[in-house]
Amino acid sequence: xxxxxxxxxxxxxxxxxxxxxxxxxxxxxxxxxxxxxxxxxxxxxxxxxxxxxxxxxxxxxxxxxxxxxxxxxxxxxxxxxxxxxxxxxxxxxxxxxxxxxxxxxxxxxxxxxxxxxxxxxxxxxxxxxxxxxxxxxxxxxxxxxxxxxxxxxxxxxxxxxxxxxxxxxxxxxxxxxxxxxxxxxxxxxxxxxxxxxxxxxxxxxxxxxxxxxxxxxxxxxxxxxxxxxxxxxxxxxxxxxxxxxxxxxxxxxxxxxxxxxxxxxxxxxxxxxxxxxxxxxxxxxxxxxxxxxxxxxxxxxxxxxxxxxxxxxxxxxxxxxxxxxxxxxxxxxxxxxxxxxxxxxxxxxxxxxxxxxxxxxxxxxxxxxxxxxxxxxxxxxxxxxxxxxxxxxxxxxxxxxxxxxxxxxxxxxxxxxxxxxxxxxxxxxxxxxxxxxxxxxxxxxxxxxxxxxxxxxxxxxxxxxxxxxxxxxxxxxxxxxxxxxxxxxxxxxxx
Amino acid sequence: xxxxxxxxxxxxxxxxxxxxxxxxxxxxxxxxxxxxxxxxxxxxxxxxxxxxxxxxxxxxxxxxxxxxxxxxxxxxxxxxxxxxxxxxxxxxxxxxxxxxxxxxxxxxxxxxxxxxxxxxxxxxxxxxxxxxxxxxxxxxxxxxxxxxxxxxxxxxxxxxxxxxxxxxxxxxxxxxxxxxxxxxxxxxxxxxxxxxxxxxxxxxxxxxxxxxxxxxxxxxxxxxxxxxxxxxxxxxxxxxxxxxxxxxxxxxxxxxxxxxxxxxxxxxxxxxxxxxxxxxxxxxxxxxxxxxxxxxxxxxxxxxxxxxxxxxxxxxxxxxxxx
Numbered sequence: 001x002x003x004x005x006x007x008x009x010x011x012x013x014x015x016x017x018x019x020x021x022x023x024x025x026x027x028x029x030x031x032x033x034x035x036x037x038x039x040x041x042x043x044x045x046x047x048x049x050x051x052x053x054x055x056x057x058x059x060x061x062x063x064x065x066x067x068x069x070x071x072x073x074x075x076x077x078x079x080x081x082x083x084x085x086x087x088x089x090x091x092x093x094x095x096x097x098x099x100x101x102x103x104x105x106x107x108x109x110x111x112x113x114x115x116x117x118x119x120x121x122x123x124x125x126x127x128x129x130x131x132x133x134x135x136x137x138x139x140x141x142x143x144x145x146x147x148x149x150x151x152x153x154x155x156x157x158x159x160x161x162x163x164x165x166x167x168x169x170x171x172x173x174x175x176x177x178x179x180x181x182x183x184x185x186x187x188x189x190x191x192x193x194x195x196x197x198x199x200x201x202x203x204x205x206x207x208x209x210x211x212x213x214x215x216x217x218x219x220x221x222x223x224x225x226x227x228x229x230x231x232x233x234x235x236x237x238x239x240x241x242x243x244x245x246x247x248x249x250x251x252x253x254x255x256x257x258x259x260x261x262x263x264x265x266x267x268x269x270x271x272x273x274x275x276x277x278x279x280x281x282x283x284x285x286x287x288x289x290x291x292x293x294x295x296x297x298x299x300x301x302x303x304x305x306x307x308x309x310x311x312x313x314x315x316x317x318x319x320x321x322x323x324x325x326x327x328x329x330x331x332x333x334x335x336x337x338x339x340x341x342x343x344x345x346x347x348x349x350x351x352x353x354x355x356x357x358x359x360x361x362x363x364x365x366x367x368x369x370x371x372x373x374x375x376x377x378x379x380x381x382x383x384x385x386x387x388x389x390x391x392x393x394x395x396x397x398x399x400x401x402x403x404x405x406x407x408x409x410x411x412x413x414x415x416x417x418x419x420x421x422x423x424x425x426x427x428x429x430x431x432x433x434x435x436x437x438x439x440x441x442x443x444x445x446x447x448x449x450x451x452x453x454x455x456x457x458x459x460x461x462x463x464x465x466x467x468x469x470x471x472x473x474x475x476x477x478x479x480x481x482x483x484x485x486x487x488x489x490x491x492x493x494x495x
Numbered sequence: 496x497x498x499x500x501x502x503x504x505x506x507x508x509x510x511x512x513x514x515x516x517x518x519x520x521x522x523x524x525x526x527x528x529x530x531x532x533x534x535x536x537x538x539x540x541x542x543x544x545x546x547x548x549x550x551x552x553x554x555x556x557x558x559x560x561x562x563x564x565x566x567x568x569x570x571x572x573x574x575x576x577x578x579x580x581x582x583x584x585x586x587x588x589x590x591x592x593x594x595x596x597x598x599x600x601x602x603x604x605x606x607x608x609x610x611x612x613x614x615x616x617x618x619x620x621x622x623x624x625x626x627x628x629x630x631x632x633x634x635x636x637x638x639x640x641x642x643x644x645x646x647x648x649x650x651x652x653x654x655x656x657x658x659x660x661x662x663x664x665x666x667x668x669x670x671x672x673x674x675x676x677x678x679x680x681x682x683x684x685x686x687x688x689x690x691x692x693x694x695x696x697x698x699x700x701x702x703x704x705x706x707x708x709x710x711x712x713x714x715x716x717x718x719x720x721x722x723x724x725x726x727x728x729x730x731x732x733x734x735x736x737x738x739x740x741x742x743x744x745x746x747x748x749x750x751x752x753x754x755x756x757x758x759x760x761x762x763x764x765x766x767x768x769x770x771x772x773x774x775x776x777x778x779x780x781x782x783x784x785x786x787x788x789x790x791x792x793x794x795x796x797x798x799x800x801x802x803x804x805x806x807x808x809x810x811x812x813x814x815x816x817x818x
Contacts, residue, residue: 044532044559051545138691142677182563184678186650188599194570197599198562263687318706319687326683327532330541333702333783340706404558444680451677452645452693 008352012360017057021361024061026368028068029075033376035082035391036207036398039069040323047327055335056350060357062328067119067307067365070267074111074300075376078104080391082211086202087267087303089433090275090295092210093159097291105235105377110293111300112369113237114249118301120362121253122260122308126315127355133261133309134316140262142448143460147469148262149442152269152434154473155276157480159430161289164484167431170422174432177205178439184447195407202268204399204408205436208415209422209429211395216420218388237293245297248278252298256305261312263321264441267303272434274302280479304365308358315339315351519579519760523554528584529568531561534682535615535702535784539748540584542780543612546771564592564653566600573605577753579760582609585751587654590799594806595652595815603803606751609761610768611793615746615786616720617658618730619698620713622689630717630736633696634666637674644695645675647688652815654746655685657806658698658719660813661740662733670813689713700746701785720745724785740812743805748786749795 024046031042042065050058073085078095091111098107125133140148153171160167180190181199191197252274259270278298279288288295311328313319318340320326332339337347344351379387399412419429446460453459461470528540537559544555560568565588575581583589583606592600619630627633637644648656651671660670668674677694679685682703688694690712697704698717701724707713708727715730719741723732734742750764771777772790781788810816 040532047532047541048545048557138687141688141691141693184650184680186564186596186652194563194567198567264684313687317687317690318703319690320683323532326534326681329683330532330534330538333538334541334780336783338706338783341710341712342706403560444678448677448679448693451675454643454675 005352008349009356012353012356020057020061021064022364024064025068025364028065029072029368029372032069032072032084033075035076035084035211036395038085038203039066041402042069043324043327050331055337056353064361066324070303070307071115078107079379081214086206087271090271090299093289094292094295101291106237107296108373109237110296114297114301115304116366117249118253118256118305122257122305123358125257126308126311130312130316133312137262137313142445144465146445146449147466149438151469151473152273153438154476155272156431158276158279161428166427170427171431171435174435175439178436184444200411204412205415207395208412209419212416213419213423215388215392241293245294248294248298249301252301253305256302257309260306260309263313263319266322267306268437270306271299271303274298520553523556524580526555526557526582527568527572528557528559529565532559535700536586546774546777547767550767550770564588566592569601573601575753577756583751585749587746590802591654591806594803595810607756608795609750609752609764611789611795612748613781613786614789616701616718616724617746618701618704618715619717620704620715621696623712623714642672645677647677647679647685647694647697650678651676655699658744661744665738665740705785
């Protein structure tokens with residue numbers, strides 16, 4: 001075995017592979033950092049190039065783009081409160097306040113460290129625990145999936161800001177919007193125009209909700225502040241800050257690795273899950289949402305932690321969990337490799353090469369992140385009067401380019417107005433987005449579970465996994481109610 | 496590296512060759528795939544784009560327009576200019592959807608039928624450890640279960656739902672209630688549902704099932720295709736087993752264009768596909784997806800019509816449409 005690993009190492013350690021991965025990671029970071037341009041887009045666009053490459057480098061290129069873009073989403077989330085990808089939505093909650101306090105560099109560094117650690121641990125879990133995690137993933141049937149997603153939805157309580165009630169209103173609106181389009185059984189809901197039959201895509205809703213209200217605010221309220229960005233050198237994450245967040249980073253990495261291994265969950269839900277968990281257990285929980293480094297650490301370690309792990313069901317079962325791994329499955333097939341149980345018997349050499357390459361790309365992510373960070377912190381030096389129209393242009397262009405759809409642009413603009421309205425009414429946007437992303441998964445798995453049991457709701461508590469999540473949900477709801485109760489008591493005392 | 500140089504050289508040769516009588520193509524051609532990236536149709540579209548590109552002398556870009564059972568992409572193409580720069584990778588859904596939901600789908604004949612591309616077999620599969628060795632075992636279990644047996648499909652009126660319903664109807668069972676449909680989205684999710692034991696059987700496109708059948712995690716009971724699949728020589732087709740309705744169902748891909756595309760452009764593409772048909776890469780990629788190239792061997796306008804009529808008849812039989 002050692003000999004095989006050494007042979008694989010020799011095969012993968014070529015300048016060409018190194019350049020391919022560097023290009024993939026860096027390209028991914030930049031694409032991820034540009035609002036509206038997603039990792040899915042980068043991977044899909046790169047697919048035709050891989051037709052002319054050897055099998056392993058082509059997969060490494062796609063993986064590198066995926067990892068890079070997942071990290072890159074945090075850069076714009078922190079600097080301009082526009083998550084480049086949906087999985088960075090929670091990063092914006094703490095990252096942007098930090099940037100406003102002049103600690104943008106700290107936030108960026110923390111995001112990078114957490115991403116790299118999450119990514120690395122995720123690769124390790126892919127290499128050593130692929131088989132058991134894939135087995136676990138297969139046991140997640142519709143009832144388990146439903147309970148898991150319901151638990152993830154409790155994150156809403158944590159990102160609601162000052163008013164739990166308004167947070168729940170926001171989440172309810174998000175769940176409602178998620179029902180637009182064709183349902184599982186083929187009936188259309190709220191499909192006023194043919195374009196709505198396919199439902200609303202995540203990217204325009206995300207950008208519309210997060211980026212546009214900021215731009216509208218600048219125009220309508222003339223609230224432009226010319227905060228000079230503090231020099232990056234003074235903004236390193238100190239040892240104490242890092243150690244304080246280490247627990248959340250490790251927890252986030254584990255959460256990402258496990259959730260990523262379950263087909264269909266993906267980095268966004270993992271990040272929400274981890275952020276909610278960190279906020280509940282952190283001693284700084286009151287500071288979450290106001291600029292807490294630990295929040296960034298939790299969110300970023302989990303979304304990158306899910307990246308490597310999404311390869312587990314792909315490689316071990318031949319099952320793609322999301323669109324990106326779907327494209328990768330296509331790339332594997334074109335190269336004559338069929339992912340699935342047999343791959344580990346017939347193509348061990350390629351598997352070793354892939355694993356080594358993925359570990360190296362974690363390291364490359366660190367350097368690509370550092371370089372890109374330096375480039376992007378200059379963004380803060382651009383005057384708001386220039387930056388605002390530029391960002392708007394990028395958003396519209398990016399959203400249009402995903403599916404060449406003017407309807408998506410309309411969704412973007414309408415959601416921008418909705419987001420601005422929510423801001424005026426003090427309704428937080430994060431619960432809306434979380435509910436919008438989790439909504440379809442909750443609904444579909446509930447309906448599947450009930451189809452299997454032929455309408456008997458007892459199916460939702462039919463296995464040990466569902467019991468665990470039922471207990472967790474009750475526990476978290478109890479905690480939330482208690483906290484709300486204490487808050488209202490405090491308010492009464494003050495009066 | 497050699498491959499890249501080879502392709503560049505080929506492209507240059509194609510571009511520098513004798514000027515064609517007509518000016519088409521002057522720019523890149525968009526091939527719309529009406530389903531998401533990574534699936535069987537996407538792979539077919541990308542394989543076609545790659546093989547046709549050097550022969551055409553212009554880039555062929557694949558654009559995924561998923562949603563509404565493929566009707567989003569279909570509508571985009573049928574509404575586009577018939578100038579030959581927007582083409583559709585058509586699937587069986589382009590005949591199935593209008594046959595089942597005539598009010599909301601793009602009509603089956605709203606296109607120029609350029610050519611058939613490939614036949615993609617569908618497979619009836621159960622878990623490797625299931626106690627069913629053949630279709631009769633499974634049907635008997637379905638009868639005994641009184642409707643509690645489950646199968647995964649993309650939807651009741653999707654092709655992978657029709658396969659099971661046709662089989663049930665052939666066995667004088669009610670296609671809608673004899674077994675319970677559990678809807679999933681996409682081939683990968685359907686295969687996982689069976690693999691994890693969350694449903695009892697599936698009858699869907701071969702591509703997502705083949706690796707699991709080869710590894711022994713799944714058993715193939717029957718093939719929905721005109722002839723047996725090379726890699727599964729012992730598995731009978733539905734037709735061989737005497738199933739009338741199920742025997743007519745199979746998956747396929749074709750190349751469509753907006754209606755009334757100029758004849759010289761159609762001829763150009765038929766010529767290109769003639770060359771694609773013998774291209775080694777194309778044949779190799781098709782074999783790997785478990786499909787059989789049908790370029791030139793199927794008359795597409797007739798075939799599309801017969802497919803539409805088949806599904807329209809089935810939809811009436813199953814009760815989706817009034818008789």
